[in-house]
Amino acid sequence: MTLAIGVDVGGTKVAAGVVDEDGQIIAKLKRSTPAASPPRTEQAIADAVTELLTRHQVAAIGLGAAGFVDCDRARLLFAPNLAWRDEPLKQRVEERLGREVVVENDANASAWAEARFGAARGYRDVILVALGTGIGAAILIDGQLYRGRWGMAGEPGHVRVVPDGRLCGCGNRGCWEQYCSGNALVAEAREFARRTPEGAIRLLQLGGGVPEGISGPVITQAASEGDPAALRCFQTVGGWLGQGLADLAAVLDPACFVIGGGVSEAGDLLLGPARAAFERALAGRGYRPLAEIKVAELGEDAGIVGAADLARQASQATARPAPPDLRQAAARPAPPDLRQAAARPAPPDLRQAAAP
Ligand SMILES: [Zn+2]
Numbered sequence: 001m002t003l004a005i006g007v008d009v010g011g012t013k014v015a016a017g018v019v020d021e022d023g024q025i026i027a028k029l030k031r032s033t034p035a036a037s038p039p040r041t042e043q044a045i046a047d048a049v050t051e052l053l054t055r056h057q058v059a060a061i062g063l064g065a066a067g068f069v070d071c072d073r074a075r076l077l078f079a080p081n082l083a084w085r086d087e088p089l090k091q092r093v094e095e096r097l098g099r100e101v102v103v104e105n106d107a108n109a110s111a112w113a114e115a116r117f118g119a120a121r122g123y124r125d126v127i128l129v130a131l132g133t134g135i136g137a138a139i140l141i142d143g144q145l146y147r148g149r150w151g152m153a154g155e156p157g158h159v160r161v162v163p164d165g166r167l168c169g170c171g172n173r174g175c176w177e178q179y180c181s182g183n184a185l186v187a188e189a190r191e192f193a194r195r196t197p198e199g200a201i202r203l204l205q206l207g208g209g210v211p212e213g214i215s216g217p218v219i220t221q222a223a224s225e226g227d228p229a230a231l232r233c234f235q236t237v238g239g240w241l242g243q244g245l246a247d248l249a250a251v252l253d254p255a256c257f258v259i260g261g262g263v264s265e266a267g268d269l270l271l272g273p274a275r276a277a278f279e280r281a282l283a284g285r286g287y288r289p290l291a292e293i294k295v296a297e298l299g300e301d302a303g304i305v306g307a308a309d310l311a312r313q314a315s316q317a318t319a320r321p322a323p324p325d326l327r328q329a330a331a332r333p334a335p336p337d338l339r340q341a342a343a344r345p346a347p348p349d350l351r352q353a354a355a356p
Helices: 038-053 089-097 106-117 182-195 201-206 216-224 228-252 262-266 268-281 299-319 324-331 336-343 348-354
Strands: 004-009 013-019 025-032 060-065 076-078 085-087 102-105 126-131 135-141 256-260 292-295
Touching: 004 038, 004 106, 004 299, 013 038, 013 299, 025 038, 025 299, 038 089, 060 089, 060 106, 060 299, 089 102, 102 106, 102 299, 106 126, 106 135, 106 256, 106 299, 126 228, 126 262, 182 201, 182 216, 182 228, 182 262, 201 216, 201 228, 216 228, 216 262, 216 268, 228 256, 228 268, 256 268, 262 268, 268 292
Parallel strands: 004 060, 060 102, 126 256, 256 292
Antiparallel strands: 004 013, 013 025, 076 085, 126 135
């Protein structure tokens, strides 16, 4: 069994784990991230890996980092929640460890993990949308991560959905993540509680009596109790989610969307409204198969598992001639979505359209 280390580098913590070939984490540790200092963050990564290496023999080391990773997967061009600006992360960590590391965007690593071992197992065309502070996203096309020409692909959180809308951290206005994220959900509930405290009694109760105390878990708890105000917040954010997914489907036509991030723990409270809005907004609705919209299965471990697996695959690709993705594709049975599509007869209108 070949082991690999995966490291998830976020704005507040470095989480590292030893992962086996089945995506199981057999050892794990966490360090807080000295986010303001790139050298200290890099040292925290190296320390965590070194500690795991004293007890485990691994074939490869992968880093999933919260930021824009360049197309050579070596430099962190920009990280919204870390001090990295055009930082040669791969080189700096390799110097400290004396070993090769593979660097990947954290959402890409999570999507890879979900497709290999989690909610999107068996699907080859997948979009991951992780709702947190903003939106993290990743695209898999035909089983491979799509990174774009410069490594910047998969940032739909900054697609403008409202002209002249809410100001976004990226400098533009009306970005999707200003309406559809963990932060947007919390802002929605607090705003409602400020405006209509008599309608937000349960939310305020759980939030310690003040709108500022209302958090994501508070809204989820109130909604699961059937609180109308909390349910309305999920309706609003879920609605934005479903519409955005329909736009993504118009561009990429994936078989499966995986929804991750803290808000996704609300499950159907969020996905119910999202699926309804998706079906309402989808171009050609009624005449095309509906993509699955699923909750991520690997939770906060997805970044560790994906970074480790990508690093292992990269090390095997250099060690052996046949590329690993092609070998997997041959061994893997046809994905369920394709089999469904084949089994289903063509809708009558399409058959008519094809006739001369
Ligand atoms: Zn933006």
